[in-house]
Amino acid sequence: MLNVINKARPIGVFDSGIGGLTVVRQLISELPNENIVYFGDTARVPYGSKSNSTVIEYSLQNAKFLIDKNVKAIVVACNTASSVAIPALKEKLHIPVIGVIFPGAASAIDATKNNRIGVIGTRATITNKAYSEVIKSMNSGIEIFETACPLFVPLAEEGWTNHKATYSIAEEYLKDLRELNIDTLVLGCTHYPILSEVIQSVIGNNVTLIDSGVATAVAVKEELSKLDLLNSSSNKGEHSFYVSDVPTKFKEVAELFMGYEINHVSKIDLEILQKY
């Protein structure tokens, strides 16, 4: 009985904002019976242009908020937070912590045939060489080419998924990568799957796009199963959403990222986070 209760505890997911809903969408599709608590730090987004120490501090606060919700595992949906905060989170927390970098990197290695992988992400993710170091540690024979595409974040939030401005910015960002004969491109940011049509058309159809969120959902399932923590209930999971600010256009952007409407979101005070 105790174990059944333990397994029914929710999975906690945090992100710097709304972008992590692309990961929640994949989690729901892979693990439909799991309860999920999502926290988006919309008051302090973006993380992609902040220093590592600030991102680590915010990540610890976000994780503690989720721990108070009695989560059984934490998924760091944000690539920027995953690239710097995983060691600190693992040290402080006594539950599994799963970031998006490792599963995304492994999935890219599986996909490449010519051992030439491109990675795009926020400035922080690219400067930290988050993906390239993990890929190199798994297979030193792979060549990695990385480019920061910071403007993709506001374009995705604006819903400009097929806008000519998005095409021309993608042309600019991806023109060098296109010359490098990569056959796989990691979408190393929560927002980029929203722009995958544009990115695919600019980089070329012969390049496989890797959505880290898809790979992460599979990794979460594997980890929970290994620890015998998968929810044994056959009911559809319950999902709750918390944010530190409710931005204008929240509803539209959340729907775009999740694929369906979120009926209820709770706003929490930043002071609650800051006390941790």
Ligand code: DGL
């Ligand atoms: N969630 C961030 C990421 O995946 C993108 C937005 C931000 O810069 O905070 O890196």
